[in-house]
Each structure stands twice: as C-alpha cells, then as structure tokens.
Amino acid sequence: xxxxxxxxxxxxxxxxxxxxxxxxxxxxxxxxxxxxxxxxxxxxxxxxxxxxxxxxxxxxxxxxxxxxxxxxxxxxxxxxxxxxxxxxxxxxxxxxxxxxxxxxxxxxxxxxxxxxxx
Amino acid sequence: xxxxxxxxxxxxxxxxxxxxxxxxxxxxxxxxxxxxxxxxxxxxxxxxxxxxxxxxxxxxxxxxxxxxxxxxxxxxxxxxxxxxxxxxxxxxxxxxxxxxxxxxxxxxxxxxxxxxxxxxxxxxxxxxxxxxxxxxxxxxxxxxxxxxxxxxxxxx
Numbered sequence: 301x302x303x304x305x306x307x308x309x310x311x312x313x314x315x316x317x318x319x320x321x322x323x324x325x326x327x328x329x330x331x332x333x334x335x336x337x338x339x340x341x342x343x344x345x346x347x348x349x350x351x352x353x354x355x356x357x358x359x360x361x362x363x364x365x366x367x368x369x370x371x372x373x374x375x376x377x378x379x380x381x382x383x384x385x386x387x388x389x390x391x392x393x394x395x396x397x398x399x400x401x402x403x404x405x406x407x408x409x410x411x412x413x414x415x416x417x418x
Numbered sequence: 419x420x421x422x423x424x425x426x427x428x429x430x431x432x433x434x435x436x437x438x439x440x441x442x443x444x445x446x447x448x449x450x451x452x453x454x455x456x457x458x459x460x461x462x463x464x465x466x467x468x469x470x471x472x473x474x475x476x477x478x479x480x481x482x483x484x485x486x487x488x489x490x491x492x493x494x495x496x497x498x499x500x501x502x503x504x505x506x507x508x509x510x511x512x513x514x515x516x517x518x519x520x521x522x523x524x525x526x527x528x529x530x531x532x533x534x535x536x537x538x539x540x541x542x543x544x545x546x547x548x549x550x551x552x553x554x555x556x557x558x559x560x561x562x563x564x565x566x567x568x569x570x571x572x573x574x
Contacts (some may be wrong), residue, residue: 312490312505312506312509351457354531354532381531382522382530383516384519385523386527387528401516402512402513403433412488
C-alpha cells in the first residue's frame with residue numbers, strides 16, 4: 301500500500317483528507333506547516349504528499365521547492381484554497397504533480413492521487 | 419472601497435457553504451462602515467496583499483461555529499467537534515477568501531492571503547484597519563454569518 305503525508309495547517313482539513321485517502325492509502329504522518337512537512341518527509345519517505353499553501357512558518361510553495369530540491373522524485377499534489385491561475389502555474393512549473401482547489405469533491409482527490417501511481 | 423469587491427465574496431460564500439456544509443446561504447443585508455470590526459462572538463481575520471490589500475473579517479455566533487464543525491466533520495463525537503471548532507471556521511473562512519481571490523485576481527493578477535486567525539470575546543484588543551468596509555450579512559438554517567470586507571488597491 302502506498303504511503304502518504306498530509307500537510308495542512310487546519311486540523312479539520314487534515315482529518316478530512318485522512319478520511320478520504322485512508323480507504324486506499326496508508327497515511328503515515330501529518331504536518332501543519334512547510335517546515336514540519338520537510339522534517340516528516342525526511343523521516344517517513346512517503347510515496348506522496350498533499351500540500352496546502354497558506355500556512356504559517358513556511359508556506360506550501362516554499363516547502364514544495366525545498367522538498368523537490370532535496371528529493372527530486374517526490375510526488376506532491378497541492379491542495380489549497382489559494383488557486384489563482386498565477387499560483388497554479390507556479391506550483392506546476394516548480395514540479396507539483398497536480399493542483400486541487402478547495403472546496404473539492406472527494407473523487408477529485410482520489411483521482412489525483414491514483415493518477416500518481418497509474 | 420469598490421462595491422464590486424462584494425460580489426466575489428457573495429459568490430464564494432454561497433458556493434462554499436453549499437459544497438462544504440450542505441447549507442444554503444441567503445443574503446440578508448449589505449452596509450458600509452469605517453472599519454471591519456465584527457459584531458458577533460467569534461471572528462476570523464485574514465490579511466490580504468497583492469492586487470488588493472487589507473483585511474477580511476468573518477464573524478458568527480458560537481452555536482453557528484459549532485454547526486460548521488459538525489457539518490465539516492460528520493460522525494464525530496461532540497467533544498471532538500468542540501476541540502476542532504476553531505479549525506473548522508478558520509478553514510471555511512480560508513476557502514471563501516481563496517475562492518473570492520481567484521475571481522478578483524482574474525487571469526493575470528495575484529492576491530496572497532495570510533493564514534486565518536480566530537478570536538472570540540471582545541475585539542477591542544485587535545488592531546483593525548480604519549478603511550471603508552463593506553459588511554455583508556447572510557442567513558442560513560444554522561444561523562447568521564457576517565463578512566466584513568476592508569480592501570483597497572491603495573497602499574496601506
């Protein structure tokens with residue numbers, strides 16, 4: 301079973317994503333900011349990451365760049381309310397595999413993660 | 419303060435309440451005031467920078483906040499819902515602001531938003547901007563809800 305890391309500053313969103321993804325994937329850890337995300341990635345080496353953008357300490361764009369600099373094969377899907385065209389373009393250009401805009405449908409999340417391993 | 423800032427927030431709030439909570443939101447009133455000081459017990463403040471700058475302050479009563487948590491986290495125990503109420507209303511405000519900023523930014527511009535900050539009780543210790551604010555109020559089956567939009571294209 302593929303292993304995932306959920307990164308979001310809102311506990312309620314981490315719980316929802318865990319509920320959605322747990323049917324198909326093992327969620328090995330959660331992080332509430334970009335700095336924690338990098339630490340947890342180093343610790344658990346997950347197969348995929350869901351990454352929020354607007355977070356204190358280190359935001360999701362900085363964490364995306366930091367993770368891909370250290371782990372170029374990291375599979376990162378952005379899941380954010382901040383989904384303006386410029387931000388989506390920047391994230392995908394930096395190497396994010398997909399960009400899910402909140403509010404999202406459950407199926408949209410599952411399809412995005414399934415596609416990483418299809 | 420441009421009146422057209424209101425429409426993206428109305429669209430975003432109605433869509434987010436329906437999709438995240440399964441609740442229909444109806445417009446109640448809109449008025450203009452001199453700062454985004456909220457009128458209800460629990461509030462969420464989000465800072466905005468970029469094409470437009472300022473603050474957006476969401477406000478609701480505690481029972482409405484608990485209903486938001488209940489809708490976002492179905493099948494959870496009451497004690498768990500209470501623990502995550504602030505997180506639920508923060509995320510709701512974050513999503514509405516994010517959706518409105520997508521509309522406001524259009525094809526090429528950029529708007530950044532800060533992580534939400536929640537506060538309850540008196541708001542006299544909060545440093546609100548003193549700029550013209552549009553106050554939108556809404557009604558729903560879970561109670562009333564208010565959005566104070568204090569945005570400008572000018573340098574603050």
